[in-house]
Amino acid sequence: xxxYISLYxxxxxxxxxxxxxxxxxxxxxxxxxxKMFGTLIHDPNLWHLNRRSVAGAMTVGLFAAFIxxxxxxxxxxxxxxxxxxxxxxxxxxxxxxxxxxxxPLFYFAYKVGVWVLSIPPQPFHFELSFQWLADELGTVWRxxxxxxxxMGVFSGGLxxxxxxxxxxxxxxxxxxxxxxxxxxxxxxxx
Numbered sequence: 001x002x003x004y005i006s007l008y009x010x011x012x013x014x015x016x017x018x019x020x021x022x023x024x025x026x027x028x029x030x031x032x033x034x035k036m037f038g039t040l041i042h043d044p045n046l047w048h049l050n051r052r053s054v055a056g057a058m059t060v061g062l063f064a065a066f067i068x069x070x071x072x073x074x075x076x077x078x079x080x081x082x083x084x085x086x087x088x089x090x091x092x093x094x095x096x097x098x099x100x101x102x103x104p105l106f107y108f109a110y111k112v113g114v115w116v117l118s119i120p121p122q123p124f125h126f127e128l129s130f131q132w133l134a135d136e137l138g139t140v141w142r143x144x145x146x147x148x149x150x151m152g153v154f155s156g157g158l159x160x161x162x163x164x165x166x167x168x169x170x171x172x173x174x175x176x177x178x179x180x181x182x183x184x185x186x187x188x189x190x
Contacts, residue, residue: 046080046087051167056085058159061093066152068106068144072097093159106144109151113143116150 064076
């Protein structure tokens with residue numbers, strides 16, 4: 001019974017699971033774009049895995065993912081360092097908006113901005129060129145940026161709540177199983 005509990009704790013508790021999924025902290029410290037932060041990224045609090053740091057990293061990473069600029073990883077790191085939340089999780093979460101997911105997510109953010117501002121959506125044809133940016137972005141930038149901000153705040157807050165809830169659920173389940181195992185051990189020793 002004790003072996004089963006230790007196996008459960010080592011593989012399925014959130015902290016252990018997250019540790020197995022994260023890259024090595026030395027690889028992140030040595031990343032060429034993160035070297036600009038110097039010794040700030042050597043703060044041990046940026047590498048701890050607890051409910052507060054993981055939930056905060058979720059907030060930072062998801063918010064930064066909806067900032068429509070290149071180098072979102074650097075922005076996430078710049079926010080995570082003073083917030084003292086888990087740096088690797090913050091930086092990794094910005095990849096939710098990758099080249100495949102970016103068009104639908106940003107279009108949805110534009111639609112949210114149009115809805116909040118109560119303006120009619122402008123028809124536009126997307127092209128990945130500077131000419132398109134110069135011509136079309138001038139007509140859609142307000143609802144687009146507002147929608148990105150709203151989506152970043154909403155997804156970051158929701159991610160924080162979900163992680164805190166899941167973490168709490170795992171701890172409660174672990175404690176219940178531990179109590180049951182202790183009672184079973186007590187009954188066996190009688």
